[in-house]
Structures are given as C-alpha cells and as structure tokens.
Amino acid sequence: MMxxxxxxLRDQPLAGGQPLAFGIGLAVALFVGTLLxxxxxxxxxxxxxxxxxxxxxxxxxxxxxxxxxxPLGLAGLAVAVAGSMGLWNIGAEGQIMAGAITASWVARxxxxxxxxxxxxxxxxAALGGGGLLALGPAVAKAKLGVNEIITTLMLNExxxxxxxxxxxxxxxxxxxxxxxxxxxxxxxxxLPTLFSRAHGGILIAIGVIVISSVAVKYTAWGxxxxxxxxxxATARYSGISLPQKILMVLVxxxxxxxxxxxxELTGTADRLTETLSNGFGFAGIIVAALALMRPSGVAVVAxxxxxxxxxxxxxxxxxxxxxxxxxxxxxxxxxxxxxxxLSRYRILFEGETHATPEAVDK
Amino acid sequence: xxxASLIGLFVATVSFGALLYLAAxxxxxxxxAGILNLGVEGMxxxxxxxxxxxxxxxxxxxxxxxxxxxxxxxxxxVHGFFTVALGxxxxxxxxxxxxxxxxxAAYLGKDYVGQPPGAELVPxxxxxxxxxxxxxxxxxxQAPIVYFALLMGIAVSLVLANxxxxxxxxxxxxxxxxxxxxxxxxxxxxxxxxxxxxxxxxASGAYLTLSITPQWAEGLTAGRGWIAVAxxxxxxxxxxxxxxxxxxxxxTLALKTRxxxxxxxxxxIILSMLPYILTLLILLVISVRSRKRPSPAPAGLGFxxxxxxx
Numbered sequence: 001m002m003x004x005x006x007x008x009l010r011d012q013p014l015a016g017g018q019p020l021a022f023g024i025g026l027a028v029a030l031f032v033g034t035l036l037x038x039x040x041x042x043x044x045x046x047x048x049x050x051x052x053x054x055x056x057x058x059x060x061x062x063x064x065x066x067x068x069x070x071p072l073g074l075a076g077l078a079v080a081v082a083g084s085m086g087l088w089n090i091g092a093e094g095q096i097m098a099g100a101i102t103a104s105w106v107a108r109x110x111x112x113x114x115x116x117x118x119x120x121x122x123x124x125a126a127l128g129g130g131g132l133l134a135l136g137p138a139v140a141k142a143k144l145g146v147n148e149i150i151t152t153l154m155l156n157e158x159x160x161x162x163x164x165x166x167x168x169x170x171x172x173x174x175x176x177x178x179x180x181x182x183x184x185x186x187x188x189x190x191l192p193t194l195f196s197r198a199h200g201g202i203l204i205a206i207g208v209i210v211i212s213s214v215a216v217k218y219t220a221w222g223x224x225x226x227x228x229x230x231x232x233a234t235a236r237y238s239g240i241s242l243p244q245k246i247l248m249v250l251v252x253x254x255x256x257x258x259x260x261x262x263x264e265l266t267g268t269a270d271r272l273t274e275t276l277s278n279g280f281g282f283a284g285i286i287v288a289a290l291a292l293m294r295p296s297g298v299a300v301v302a303x304x305x306x307x308x309x310x311x312x313x314x315x316x317x318x319x320x321x322x323x324x325x326x327x328x329x330x331x332x333x334x335x336x337x338x339x340x341x342l343s344r345y346r347i348l349f350e351g352e353t354h355a356t357p358e359a360v361d362k
Numbered sequence: 363x364x365x366a367s368l369i370g371l372f373v374a375t376v377s378f379g380a381l382l383y384l385a386a387x388x389x390x391x392x393x394x395a396g397i398l399n400l401g402v403e404g405m406x407x408x409x410x411x412x413x414x415x416x417x418x419x420x421x422x423x424x425x426x427x428x429x430x431x432x433x434x435x436x437x438x439x440v441h442g443f444f445t446v447a448l449g450x451x452x453x454x455x456x457x458x459x460x461x462x463x464x465x466x467a468a469y470l471g472k473d474y475v476g477q478p479p480g481a482e483l484v485p486x487x488x489x490x491x492x493x494x495x496x497x498x499x500x501x502x503x504q505a506p507i508v509y510f511a512l513l514m515g516i517a518v519s520l521v522l523a524n525x526x527x528x529x530x531x532x533x534x535x536x537x538x539x540x541x542x543x544x545x546x547x548x549x550x551x552x553x554x555x556x557x558x559x560x561x562x563x564x565a566s567g568a569y570l571t572l573s574i575t576p577q578w579a580e581g582l583t584a585g586r587g588w589i590a591v592a593x594x595x596x597x598x599x600x601x602x603x604x605x606x607x608x609x610x611x612x613x614t615l616a617l618k619t620r621x622x623x624x625x626x627x628x629x630x631i632i633l634s635m636l637p638y639i640l641t642l643l644i645l646l647v648i649s650v651r652s653r654k655r656p657s658p659a660p661a662g663l664g665f666x667x668x669x670x671x672x
Contacts, residue, residue, distance in 0.1 A: 136642075150641075155642075165629055169629060282457055285453070289454040324469060338448060
C-alpha cells in the first residue's frame, strides 16, 4: 500500500537552503530548456554557451548584465523593504513608471541645467514620483486596512496608461513625424559610464541597497519594522505605531521603485517610453522573494537574474524565439519556489514522525 | 451618433463583458476557496493560443474550446500544486504563472502568427428573436460562448450558494482548519477550485481567438486578465454583481475604439484607466463600510493551510 506523503516543518531551515533553491531552480530551467531547444531543433550546448558568453563572458557582457541588474535590484529592494514588514508591494512596475514620469518632467524644465544638478534633480523627482504613487495604497492600508496587494496592482495599470497618454498627447515630440514619442532627453541628463557600457546607476543601486540593508538589519527603526512584520500584537504591546510604520514603509518602498525608474531613464534610455519598465517591477517581486525578503540579498539575486535575462535575449540572434528565455525564467522561479519550500520542510510518509535521530539525542 | 453605431457599441459591450466575465468567474472560484491566482493573464494566453492551434489543426471550434479549457486547467494546476500542496507564497507563484503562461503561449504559437483561423464560433441565430430591433442584435445574435458565460455564471452561483460542494468550497476559503475538522479535504477543494478557475480563464482566452479577434499574436490578451482580477473585487466576490461589473468594464473596452467615431473628444487611454480606478474606489467603499459589516472577501484568502502546523 502506498503511504501518503506530507510536509513536515524542519526545526531549522536547511543551512544554505536559499542559494541551493536558486541552484535547483536554475538546474530545472536548464533541463526544461534543453527539451524545448531540442524540440525546436537547436543545439542546447551551443545556445547555453552563447547565453553565458553574452551575460558573464567578458567585461562588456558584465556591463550589460549589471545595467540590467540595477532596475531589477532596486525594484527587488523596494519589494523587500515592504516585505520585511510583511507587506506586499505589487506596484513596483507602476512606481517605476511614475518615477520615470516625474524624472522626465524635471528634464523637460531643466534642459539647460548642468548635468550633475539635472541628474540629481531627476533622481530625487523619481524617488518622489514612485513614493507619490504608493501614497494612496499606503494611506488606505494604514487608515482603513485596505489590502495593499490589490491597490498597488491596480495602480500599475493606471501608471502605464498615464505614460501612454503623455507620449500620445501633451508630451508628444512635435519633431517625431507624428509618431507617439516623447522628446529625447537632454545630452547631459545621461549618467556617466563606469566601464564599457556600464553606467553610474550601478553605484547608486549598490549604495541604496547597502544603506537599506543596514537600516533594516541594524537600526532601531529596522528592528521595529521586523517586529511589526512578524507579529502585529507584539508590535502593538511594544508601543510601535503600526499605521505610521505602514505608511512610511510603503511610501519608501514606492520611492525606491520610482528611483529604479529614474536610474533606468538616465542610465539606459534616451526618452520616456511605455516599455521603459518592461516587467522590471514584476521581476523585482520575484527577486525579493528569492532573496527571502532580505534587502541584503537582493543584489546577488538581481545580478544572477539579470544574467538569465540578458543571456536569454542574446540567443535571439541564433534564431531562438525570445519566448524560450521567458519560459526559462518562469522555470527558474518555480524551481526556486519549490526548492525554497523544501528547504524549510521535509517530506515524510504516513506513519513517520518528525523525530530524527539528532532530535532524540537532545 | 447613428442608431447602428450605438447598437454596435452595445453588441461589443456584451461581447467584451462575456470575455471578462468568464475569466473573472474563474478567479472568483479560486478566491472563494482561499487561493489568490494572479496568473489569469497567463492562463488566458494559453487558452487563446491552444484554441487557435486546435482550430487550425482540427477545424472544430468546440473541440478547440474544450482543449483551451483543459490547457487552462492544467496551467492553473501548476499554481495549485505550488500554493496548495507546497504552501508557497500565492502572490509570487501567481505572478510566475503569468510569466510562464505568456512564455509558453508565445512558444507554442510562433508558427501560427498571422495564419487564418481554422475554426470560428460564429454568432447564433435565434430564429425570430435575432431580428427584433435593438435586443435582437445585442442579446440574441452573440457568439455561443456569450451564452456559455451566462450559463457558467448561473451554475457557479447555484453551486456556491445551494450545494454541499459549494458550502465546503466557501468554508475552505473562510476557515481552512474548521473545514478540515469537518472532514472535508481542503487540499482537494482548493486544487479543484484553482483548476476549474483555470478552465474558465482558458475559455475566456479561447473566446478571443475563436471569435473576437480570430487570429493569434503575442500580447493578444493585452492586460485583460488583470481586469478580471479587479472585477472579482469590484463585484464583491458575488457572481451576480461580477456580471454587472463585467458589462460595465466591457463597456469601457467597447467604447475605447469607438470614441472617435462618436465624435467624443476624450482620450481613449484615459478611458481605459476607468476599470482600475473604479475598482480602487469600490475597495475604499467596501473597507469604510466593513467597519459596520464584515468584508465580503473570503477570510482565509491568501493563506496557505497545512495540517499539524507547528
């Protein structure tokens, strides 16, 4: 007779469980990808080596991968900051757009300003734009208890349409032959490059991630945040004002996502477009989840995930449909989600107990 | 504004309404059982592409519809496996499902882009009724899947409200542990609801490629899955109210392409924001009112359930 399996919570998560989970996700993706590539008549080995070459093979490849990791990491950080308090910010995609809108607006009025001042003003505006879009959901959650998952999700669709409206209407470039395009950014509004095509946004992202990680992990503010995230009751007994914390954290989270939009605009884009974000906000949720909602973990995950994305794009020149890379990403995610669960649980079969020899020894 | 163009607007409103309703009903089923599935967009895309491929290969629209529903259910079961069986985060798994569904749909459909459809679900003629002025074209001359959506809405309402299965399913969404104590399988109920929801999302996608725009292209679903998620909230998790909401939101989709022909100087882009903004307003109203009466959202929505949780 077959015994039914069940999940049993481990006393402690497996050591190194999360890197292992990501590795397993990657392995699953490679396996499924091999099947897909063989099915489409490609040579998997050739495709995979091309993916690696194009994403991590040389400094030029690293530059592109790191540039991609910037919006992924900042969006991931935005989600993780909210997540350390148990809140879900699903609106990073829209907040990135909002940040790009306000940064573009600054570029429109400050076209003659010197570069350093213009870029700084644009990035501050981006921070504010993202925070502003998160303000509604933040107030609704803090004051009325409205589920932030849905409010932030809905505002994504609103923000993307706002960009469409701007570039089809008020911000349409009169010199673009009637194409719905926003005007090009001023020349001095572009972030300086570090090496190859890698831009200064990488330093900004690292800085913001380090500051946020330290703030969440080592300050009283961050401690209160994590307490509020683990237990509402405990937080209330220790005198932490939950509504105030919720408000602050969600607006901050939106601001960080907005900053991602500003950096992406000044770093890699020529102008505001409706595809500026291109799913970075949703990918940020995945990055944060793979980093177990720890701000300190998002940087590494963002670089790995960026490499998967850039590698996936590169194989289109070999005639592989871009959908293969999308599917690979999805399998990395599901593989990692599954492995992440199993690093916290173990499978036991009916009749077995969770008592392990080590546990008995204690 | 001519009579014909006004009738055309209402015909399209009902048609888009049915499209959104099918997907929203599916999401409602899953959420009633306690599982938030943000993969609607991906499931619709899979339904749309498999229906189109089956139409081309089999030349039978009904077989295509069935295949789309099975594919939608199969994809939804991936979410079911991860969230119900493994207890993974529903938000993360659902968004991953959207990515997977859109990717798979693009992969499967790449040889079918721009091809003529092999099968279509054409509007039904109800002998005399279809010739009535106004109501004839608007109600009695729609594609069969519109009536299917209506039937599904009635069926879901009846099952949820009047059967033991429906009661158990709602209980699984309100309080999983007491449902378990009462001897029902929370696992089975939730997996079943998620799969059934996927089948309905698949049918919604099939409606796109078998009737509304009978061809396949990447990005065909165009964010309508997110409107379906919004609709469930807009309709306060009730199949009847969701139907009215679907007509309203369907109306905005229908109006979007017609504003110019009506000579209305209003941006269609701003109009397309309306469903989301209305849903946000409704959410606010619900939460202000819920200080006096309980929220209509299932109490256990979004929470994983495991026996013997320590």
